Amino acid sequence: MVEAEKISRAGEDTEDRGQTGRRKFLIIVAALTGIGLAAVLAWVLLMDGEQPEADAGSAGAASATQAIYSSLGEKFVVTFQQGARQRYLQTELTVMARNQQVIDDLALHAPLVRARVVEVLAAQDFDTLRTDAGKLALREELLASVQGILVQETGEPGVEQIYYTDFVLQ
DSSP states (O other): OHHHHHHHHHHHHHHHHHHHHHHHHHHHHHHHHHHHHHHHHHHHHHHSSOOOHHHHHHHHHHHHTSOEEEEOSSOEEEEEEETTEEEEEEEEEEEEESOHHHHHHHHHTHHHHHHHHHHHHHTSOHHHHTSHHHHHHHHHHHHHHHHHHHHHHHSOOOOOEEEEEEEEEO
16 A cells, blocks of 8 residues: 555656646746847837938938028018109018028128118019019019029029018008
8 A cells, every 4th residue: 555655646746746847837938938028129119219221321311401491580671662652562581491501601691691682672663563473573583692692602502492481562
């Protein structure tokens, strides 16, 4: 009987060892899976803000071609004599460029740019400015004038467009 007990205890010990081994194996697999998931998550979070070098170059090129807008300063006010009446034009202008250096050059030459803009505005016909075609023609003339100043001073036209941000005729 002693031998029978020894054999049955040996069977129980083997069974306990098998279940204990499986538990340890499952715990190890779960721990490794958790560590792996944590590593993948950390990698995704860290790489989220970074771009590969090829993408970084194209992103830099895209930002270099983004439009940059800058006001030409305070409002311009010009008077016109129309018959016996005095008329006014009040406008505010914004330029568009794609290079910060152009905006810096405009700031450097602001007195010359503003003086030329006033000259161009003062040379306009009030009745013509009341039409859409007249306003468009004035924008084109102002653009050519500002680009001419930049070409004269820096060698590059730089400014792509001029926009009215305020335009009042009275």
